[in-house]
Amino acid sequence: MRSADLAGCDDVTLLARAHGADRAAFAELVRRHQQAALRVAAVISGSTEEAKDIVQDAFVEVHRHLGSYRGTGSVRSWMLRIVANRAKNQVRSRVRRLNREDRHARLELRAAEGADLVAERVIEQEALAIALCRLATADREVLGCRFVAGLSEAETAEALGTPLGTVKSRTSRALERLQRQLEPTMTVSGEKTDDRPR
C-alpha cells in the first residue's frame, strides 16, 4: 500500500491528496508522524498505553479536518498540535485524578535486551521518568515534546500552543529543575509549591 510514489511526496502534497479522499496518502501521513505523535501523547498523558488511543482519536480528528489546515505552520506541527490537545483533554478528564507516581508507572520502557547493562539503563530511565513526571505540567510538556518526542523548538511551540520564546525560556528552566529532581541528596517536596501542575 505504501508506494514509492507516496514516500517521495512532501507532507503538504500528501495532505492535499488525503483531502481528496486518497486513503493511501493519509496512511502515509500517519505512518510518517505516528512515532512523534505517540511520544507527544505519552509525555503529556504519562501513559504509553493511553497514548495509542489518544493518537488514534487525534488522527481520526485530523482526517475530519484536513480542509482546515491553513498552511501557516508545517503539516506535522498541525497534526501534533491536535494530538497534544487531545492528550491534554485526556489528562484533564481522567488522568489528573491519578497521582504523578501512578502516571510514571504507566510509561512502559522497552527492556527486551535483558543484559545487566541494559537493566541498569532501564533503572536509570525509570528514575528519569519519575523525575519528569514530578515536574510541573508545563515543564514536563515542554521537555517531553522537545527531547523525549524529539520535536524542534518551533514544533514544540506549535504543538503546545505556546510562544516560541516561552518554549526557549521554559526549556532551560525546566531542565534545571529536572536536574535538581535527579540530585540524590535533595528532597523533592517543599520547594516546588509554585511548580505544581494546575
Add this chain to the structure above:
Amino acid sequence: MIDLDDLTERLRALGDALDFDDAELADSVLGRIDTEPRSRTRLWLAVATAVLVILAGVALIPDSRRAVARWFGLDGVTVEVDPEVTGTAAPVSFDLPGPGESRVVDVDGQQILVSTVSGELSRRMITKSVQSSLQVHEVDVDGAPGLWIDGPPHEIGYESPLGEPVFERMAGNTLVWQRGDVITRVEGFADLEAALAFARQAESTASSEPSGT
C-alpha cells in the same frame, strides 16, 4: 550534578526506550475512518442550527456583538443582549455577567464585549483552529488559567450541541479565563495588559461581593 547536555541526551534516550506497539496504528485509524459514521447529517444539522442562530443574531443585535452571539448561540447558551447597557458601565463598577449572559461595556472609549458561560475551559476548543500558535498565549488571571488570543482574525472551534466540531471566525483580540466552572471571555482590547487589568479588576469586584466565595 548531571550535566545539562547529558540530561537532554538521557531524555532523548528515554523517548527511544518508550515502548509502543504501533505497527497497526495507520490501519486502525483508516479502519475507524471507514467504519465511523462520518456524521455528515449531524454536521449539517449543526451548521443549519448555526445559520439560524446567526441569522437571528443579525436581525436582533448590533454588528459589534455578533461574534459573541454566534459563539454563545452555537454553544447552546442563550445570549441576552441588552442594548441599554452599551457604554454605560465603567470597569471600576463592572460586575461580571452571570452564566450565559453577555454585556457590552465602555473602557476608555473602547467597546468591550464581556460574556460568561458555565463549563470547563478546553484548550482544544479554543486553540485548534487559530492561524498560528503564536496567536495563543497562556496567561494567569489572578491565579485562574486563561488564554489570550490576538493577531489576525482567528477561528474558534468548539463542539456544537450535537457534539460536532464547529469553527467560527472571530475578529477581535480575546481574553478567556476560567474561575471554578465559569468561563469568562472579553473581546475588544488592543493589548493583553489592558485586558488583564480589566479582568483582574472584574475578578476582584466579583470576589469582594457579599455573595462571592
